[in-house]
Amino acid sequence: MRHVLAADIGGTQMRAAVVREDSTILARMSAPTAPAEGFEAATERLALLFQQVAARALAPDLLAIGIATAGPVDPTDGTYRHPPNLEGWHGRSMAPVLAETLGMPVRVGHDATLAALAETRWGARAGAKHLIYLTVSTGIGAGIIVDGRPVLGASGGAGEVGHLIVNPGGGKCAAGCPGCLEGSASGRAIALAARAVVESGERTSLTASATAVDVFAAADAGDAVAGSIIGDAIGHLASGIASLLAVFDPEAIVLGGGVAEALASRWDALIEAVQERALPRYAAGVPVELTALGDEVGLLGAALWAFDEA
Ligand SMILES: [Zn+2]
Known part of the structure; x- marks a missing residue:
C-alpha cells in the first residue's frame, strides 16, 4: 500500500506522521512550532521530524508530503498570508525547502479545509459531497466542501466563517x-466574558484569569454566572451554524476543536438552539455532529491532500 508524510502545523505545536492510504497512522512525532524563533528554524525542525517518522515507520514507498497548517495560506504554493498565530511567517513557504531536503512533492493546505476533506473520506460522513468542518477552539474557522471539492476562494482565504456577524454590537474578535461568531463564541470570547463579569463585581467562583476550560468547569459545578456565559456562547454558535446550514445546505456540519469537545456534555442544548434558528426544511432535525476523528483530523486531511496530488 502507498504511504505519504503528513504534518499539522498549529501556533503552538507541529506534528508529523507517516500515513498509509487506508488512513492508518504508522508513526507520529511532534515538536514545538515556536514561530518567534524564525521560519527557517521551524522548517528545519519539521524536516527533521519527517526524517524521524519515515525512519520509524520503515515505509518503503513514500510518495509525497501533505501539510495542514494554520493560515491564511495560499494553497497553490504554500505561501503564508499574514497568519495571526504564526507571526513573522508572512510571504514565506516551507514547500521548496522540504521538497529539496526530502526529495518529494509537497502540497500545503489550510488546516480546517483539509479537516473537512478528511471527514468526507475517512470520517463518520465518508462519501459526503457537501460538508462543513467547523473548528471551535481559541478561534473559529471552517473548511467547506462543495460537490466533493474544497472551496478555496480567489486567494485561498475562503472559510473564515468565524467572522459571520451573529451578535451585532457584541464582543469583538482579534x-x-x-x-462576529469568533468574538461571541470562541474560547477567547468565553475567557474575555469571564474577565468582564469578574471585573464588574458579580458573585462568581470565576477569576479574571479564567480560561474557557475553567468557565466550563465552573458551569458544571453550578456557578450560575459561568452557566450564563456558556449559554450565551451556545446561542451565538447556534446562530452561526443555522446560517451555514441555510447558505450551503450541507449533508453535515462536523464540529471539532477544544471548545466543541467541551460542548459534548451540552450537545442537546446546542442542537435545540440550532433547531430554533434553522429553516423549516430542518424541522425533522439538524445534521450537526461532533467529529469522530478527534485531533488527528488535520493530519489525516494533510495525508489525503498529498495522496490526491500523487
Ligand atoms: Zn471577527
Whole structure:
C-alpha cells in the first residue's frame, strides 16, 4: 500500500506522521512550532521530524508530503498570508525547502479545509459531497466542501466563517469585527466574558484569569454566572451554524476543536438552539455532529491532500 508524510502545523505545536492510504497512522512525532524563533528554524525542525517518522515507520514507498497548517495560506504554493498565530511567517513557504531536503512533492493546505476533506473520506460522513468542518477552539474557522471539492476562494482565504456577524454590537474578535461568531463564541470570547463579569463585581467562583476550560468547569459545578456565559456562547454558535446550514445546505456540519469537545456534555442544548434558528426544511432535525476523528483530523486531511496530488 502507498504511504505519504503528513504534518499539522498549529501556533503552538507541529506534528508529523507517516500515513498509509487506508488512513492508518504508522508513526507520529511532534515538536514545538515556536514561530518567534524564525521560519527557517521551524522548517528545519519539521524536516527533521519527517526524517524521524519515515525512519520509524520503515515505509518503503513514500510518495509525497501533505501539510495542514494554520493560515491564511495560499494553497497553490504554500505561501503564508499574514497568519495571526504564526507571526513573522508572512510571504514565506516551507514547500521548496522540504521538497529539496526530502526529495518529494509537497502540497500545503489550510488546516480546517483539509479537516473537512478528511471527514468526507475517512470520517463518520465518508462519501459526503457537501460538508462543513467547523473548528471551535481559541478561534473559529471552517473548511467547506462543495460537490466533493474544497472551496478555496480567489486567494485561498475562503472559510473564515468565524467572522459571520451573529451578535451585532457584541464582543469583538482579534481582527476587530463587532459581534462576529469568533468574538461571541470562541474560547477567547468565553475567557474575555469571564474577565468582564469578574471585573464588574458579580458573585462568581470565576477569576479574571479564567480560561474557557475553567468557565466550563465552573458551569458544571453550578456557578450560575459561568452557566450564563456558556449559554450565551451556545446561542451565538447556534446562530452561526443555522446560517451555514441555510447558505450551503450541507449533508453535515462536523464540529471539532477544544471548545466543541467541551460542548459534548451540552450537545442537546446546542442542537435545540440550532433547531430554533434553522429553516423549516430542518424541522425533522439538524445534521450537526461532533467529529469522530478527534485531533488527528488535520493530519489525516494533510495525508489525503498529498495522496490526491500523487
Ligand atoms: Zn471577527
